[in-house]
Amino acid sequence: NAGVTQTPKFQVLKTGQSMTLQCAQDMNHEYMSWYRQDPGMGLRLIHYSVGAGITDQGEVPNGYNVSRSTTEDFPLRLLSAAPSQTSVYFCASSPVRQGYGYTFGSGTRLTVV
Amino acid sequence: GNSVTQMEGPVTLSEEAFLTINCTYTATGYPSLFWYVQYPGEGLQLLLKATKADDKGSNKGFEATYRKETTSFHLEKGSVQVSDSAVYFCGTSYSGAGSYQLTFGKGTKLSVIP
Numbered sequence: 001n002a003g004v005t006q007t008p009k010f011q012v013l014k015t016g017q018s019m020t021l022q023c024a025q026d027m028n029h030e031y032m033s034w035y036r037q038d039p040g041m042g043l044r045l046i047h048y049s050v051g052a053g054i055t056d057q058g059e060v061p062n063g064y065n066v067s068r069s070t071t072e073d074f075p076l077r078l079l080s081a082a083p084s085q086t087s088v089y090f091c092a093s094s095p096v097r098q099g100y101g102y103t104f105g106s107g108t109r110l111t112v113v
Numbered sequence: 114g115n116s117v118t119q120m121e122g123p124v125t126l127s128e129e130a131f132l133t134i135n136c137t138y139t140a141t142g143y144p145s146l147f148w149y150v151q152y153p154g155e156g157l158q159l160l161l162k163a164t165k166a167d168d169k170g171s172n173k174g175f176e177a178t179y180r181k182e183t184t185s186f187h188l189e190k191g192s193v194q195v196s197d198s199a200v201y202f203c204g205t206s207y208s209g210a211g212s213y214q215l216t217f218g219k220g221t222k223l224s225v226i227p
Contacts, residue, residue: 031213040219043157043220092157094213094215095213099145099162099164101149101204101206102215104158107156
């Protein structure tokens with residue numbers, strides 16, 4: 001049981017480049033989300049999804065796109081990378097039921113130069 | 114929406130000291146409450162949870178009790194070890210209208226020195 005798998009683990013981008021952070025889960029969880037973690041800021045929600053074909057914005061969605069074509073996958077796209085997007089990104093999944101916590105991936109450390 | 118306020122760190126303790134990390138929340142309805150731990154360079158792992166008032170969650174010597182009257186879920190451990198050095202996040206869940214989210218505090222960094 002792999003849980004939540006994120007790729008890549010590390011990435012360096014130049015300003016203006018685009019890329020996709022991958023997230024896959026094998027637990028048949030309906031809910032998936034993306035967070036960014038910055039020093040002193042805790043975890044901030046970027047986008048989330050409650051099922052295939054359904055996505056919504058979180059606290060800090062600007063500069064990011066998501067789609068959910070399958071239950072298993074929830075990729076995060078950076079359209080035109082900026083230095084302000086330098087961060088550690090975490091994907092999480094959960095059943096859509098009270099009492100269940102999130103299962104997190106191990107993170108992607110992104111640097112934009 | 115829900116919100117979580119947790120004790121600001123960093124917290125530095127000697128090995129075998131008693132640990133308390135305070136967490137209070139605001140929420141509508143009857144949320145579930147969680148503590149997560151993040152070791153250096155890793156993702157967050159669920160440490161313990163409680164789903165209703167007066168429930169006590171426990172794991173690896175850590176405990177927290179769901180106190181609805183004080184809207185609190187303080188994390189405690191009687192004797193910390195160097196291996197407990199990590200960042201701890203308190204969280205509360207919201208569930209409704211087909212949605213489900215956890216709201217986290219900003220995290221408390223714990224360092225345990227030998």
